[in-house]
Amino acid sequence: MYLSRIHQLFSRDLKRFGGWQYWLLFRCLPMLVFTALSIMILASTSAQAEDYLDDVASGQMLLREEGEDYQPAPTQSTKVDLVVTGMLATVTVEQEFHNAGADWVEGVYAFPLPEDAAVRRLEMLIGERRIVGKIRERKEAKRVYQQALKQGKKAVLVEQQRPNLFTNRVANIAPGEKITVRLEYVQSVEHRSGRFSLRLPTTITPRYMPGIETETANQDMNENVAVTPSHGWAWPTDQVTDAHLISPLQYFAQGSDSAPLNRIKISARLDMGMPLASIESPYHEIALSRRAGVYSVKLAQGSAEMDRDFVLQWSAASGSLPGAAFFTERVDDQYYGLLMLVPPASQRAAETVPREIVFVIDTSGSMGGVSIKQAKGSLTRALRHLGPNDRFNVIEFNSSHRALFQHAVPASHHNLQLASEYVRHLEASGGTEMMPALQLALKLPGAQDELRPEPALRQVIFITDGAVGNESALFEQIVDSLGGSRLFTVGIGSAPNAWFMRKAAEYGRGTFTYIGDVAEVGEKMDALFLNLTRPVATHLNVDWPDGVDVWPARTPDLYAGEPLLIAVKLGDELPIDGLKIQGLLGETEWSTKLQFPAALNPLSMNNSEGVATLWARKNIEGLIDEKYRGKSEDWVRQRVLPLALKHSLLSPYTSFVAVEEVVSRSESEAAKSKPLPNTRPQGQSPQFFAYPNTATTAAANIWLGSFLLLIALFIIAIRERGADA
The missing domain is CATH 3.40.50.410 (von Willebrand factor, type A domain)
Structure with missing residues (x-):
């Protein structure tokens, strides 16, 4: 009955006014409704925040929990110092958290690091006080941190969510207080086609979370816990159970000409032991100086917005790069080594194959x-x-x-x-x-036929x-x-x-x-x-002494010009006879040999700090890879956990925690948790996405809502006509 009445009204008006007006109405109504609703919401929000915005400094961020007023968020800045020696880089990252609000808060910040970073040290700095973090099993570290948070003690917890994504939680930051968290990690320098490079990620591209949303997460090794994605935009799904931990909030940068909101200061020192032909950063402006063969690099503007990766590239002077090199470190009477192998480029053009x-x-x-x-x-x-x-x-x-x-x-x-x-x-x-x-x-x-x-x-x-x-x-x-x-x-x-x-x-x-x-x-x-x-370097073999522990365990094939880094634990002595390396470059046999003068005179060994840490990191990575080849979670955990604890490394099974034993906050004062957003990657458009494929898109919701509103208007019109009649 009602549908028949709507049809009659619609047909009568369509004949009276013509079809194009209704076509225009249906095309424009959703956008008009959406615009009106947006203006109403913005007006309401502006009215609520108006009293606070007058007192906010430039660049300050406001956060508001449901039912509460806007409050200044803890601000965060980062300082990075890179020291490159040979093929290793030791990197120190300092993150300063400043509570500009009037409440005690817990700062929560998700941050990226290079995917091969071996995080080995944590410190918390409060004024002149320095608290050194300890590596613990992941569950134990979280328990220690949560207890400190509840007791009012200052504490820091650093967890690995992915090899290139970490979460930093800082407990009990007092109003107006600054706390600095200092991390140290080691990574290898990349070498490709004659050029060295290091990459430092500074922000996170939002990840898409496939699957169906759930209210629990398997985030602590087979322990299901209820979650609330209060520090990210995503809920856990049946395919990504830790989605709430890897989906930090983000905001736009104001542009390269304005003061950075999430600012970073970067300095680097290059001591390669060889003359360099060039040093450059393709995505940032840098200032360069040289003294006694050591090159110093810093950002030309002093700081930059954390909205893109920082990449530093350099090349050696012609003829300075060896085809193979070996770096060693002695720790606790054990020798560790890092083999760098660069096969020579083929002088013959490769045969073209289909x-x-x-x-x-x-x-x-x-x-x-x-x-x-x-x-x-x-x-x-x-x-x-x-x-x-x-x-x-x-x-x-x-x-x-x-x-x-x-x-x-x-x-x-x-x-x-x-x-x-x-x-x-x-x-x-x-x-x-x-x-x-x-x-x-x-x-x-x-199946292929003879013609194909x-x-x-x-x-x-x-x-x-x-x-x-x-x-x-x-x-x-x-x-x-x-x-x-x-x-x-x-x-x-x-x-x-x-x-x-x-x-x-x-x-x-x-x-x-x-x-x-x-x-x-x-x-x-x-x-x-x-x-x-170009030809592939195949059948590579290194003549290692018996009893060594090598990662990767199997020497991979290489494309010409690609680097090879192999980490090894040699034991209590260096190989006196050196190392022989051989393989095939295309169809041509190729070999080289490395000698170790330090094997005859250990006092002459040039100790390369970080080699042992890098070996442990590669060992852990290799063990985790076994999960994708059929090994169980328990099998991997039983081998990774003791290795990470021994070498004091962050891993999926270990976390760093630092606690100041002094109670800072009384139990009568509550501590609120405040997320610190990352800057959206430069050049990326707004991300109204990342919903599971079973979810309704934002655009669909807008059109559906507009259609329902249109139906409601028709019903109102029908009732008004009935009342008039």
């Missing part, structure tokens, strides 16, 4: 802004490198996935034109459902920012489905998930390439394809 190359491009919401331009530029550049004997396909994915062709097609002029036009129209939107696209890309080709023989080489090139929370499931998929393929990852954006990208390439027996700026697309994609066509 290839099947599958390009996978991420077009999800996290790729919005500059990132999608970089990704499209990278793929367009890659298509130009295909030869007439190659076959290829393109897979696009966001909330769903789609292949351009049903199967790999010849790289003909026509097919390449179709692919280029397809790439040109790609846009970023939706979630990051990576698993189906990865499964499709790694799926082995079907099996390719000699199958390569998958994955172009993404890696903004996903289900990394472990993806690693397992790669290990299970790789077959004879090779997986190469191309990291896009100013703050990609480099740990996922690097490990995915490692499991895929490929390499990882990072592109942080559109201007780098040509150079880096050209270098990637040059390596894809």
Whole structure:
């Protein structure tokens, strides 16, 4: 009855006014309703905050809990000092937390570090007081911290959520008080194609959380606990049980010309023991000085916004780089070593072989802004490198996935034109459902006929920012489905998930390439394809003495120009006969030998601090990798935990905790927990995404709400007409 009445009214008015007015009404009404509601909400919020904004200093952040007034949030600044000696870097990170409000607070801050960082020291500085942290089993560290928080003692807890993502909790910061947390870690210097580099991530790209939301999380090794994502935007899901811990709040930077909100100061000292030809930072302006062969670097402006990775690159003067080098450290009468091996580049052009190359491009919401331009530029550049004997396909994915062709097609002029036009129209939107696209890309080709023989080489090139929370499931998929393929990852954006990208390439027996700026697309994609066509260093073997503990345990194959770093525990003496290294470069035999003068005279050994720490870190990483090859969680934990405790290293099973025994806050004064947002990566568009694929998108909610409001208006109109009648 009511539907019939609505239809009559609608038909009568449509005839009276014409159809175009109603078309305009239905097209514009949702946006008009949304705009009106937004203005009402902003007006309400502004009225509530008006009394507070008058007294807020420039750049200060306000937080408001439900039912409470706006309060200044604890502010945070970071200072980083890098000391590079040979192939090792010792890095000190200082994070200062300042409570500008009137309440006692707990500061909670999620922060990134390099994926290969071996975090080995924690200190808490309160004025002139210094409290040294201790490494403990993860559950025990959390219990100690929560007890200190409850008792009113100052405390710090640092936990690893991912190898490149950590959480720092600082308990009982008094009003107006500053507390500094100092972390120290060791990492290896990367070397590729004659260039050394270090990368320091400063912010976090929001990760997509696939699965169905839950109210409990398996965050403490098989212990289900109720959670509230008060310090992040995501709830745990059945696929990402710690989503609430890896989804920190974020805000926009004000721009490069304004004062940084999350500011960072960076200084570096390079002591390579050889003359350097160049030093540069592609994404920041730096000031450089040199004294007695040691190079000093700092930010030209003193500080910068934490909205992009800091990368420092340098190259040695011509002829200064050895083909192999060995760095040693003696700790507790035990020798540890780090072997750096750079196979010589082939002087002969590689024989062209037929290839099947599958390009996978991420077009999800996290790729919005500059990132999608970089990704499209990278793929367009890659298509130009295909030869007439190659076959290829393109897979696009966001909330769903789609292949351009049903199967790999010849790289003909026509097919390449179709692919280029397809790439040109790609846009970023939706979630990051990576698993189906990865499964499709790694799926082995079907039966081949005589006209389409099996390719000699199958390569998958994955172009993404890696903004996903289900990394472990993806690693397992790669290990299970790789077959004879090779997986190469191309990291896009100013703050990609480099740990996922690097490990995915490692499991895929490929390499990882990072592109942080559109201007780098040509150079880096050209270098990637040059390596894809050059001979591979295979059957590498190091003649280690008996009884040594080597990581990685199996020497991997290398692409020409790629670095190799092997960490080893040698025991109580150095090998007197040195080390012999041999392998095949293409079809040519290659070998070299390293001697150790210190084996005959230990006093002459040049001690390289951090080698032992790096060995333990690589050992832990190798043991954790066994989970993706079928080992149980308990098997891995029983081996990693004692190793991490012995070497005082942060790991998935250990945390750092520091507690000041003096009670600072009385029990009558409550402490509120305040999250400290990260700065959104530079160039990234707003992220109205990261919901599970079963959730309704924000756009759908807007249109649904507008439609329901429209129905309500019709009902009101019907009742008014009835009343008038």
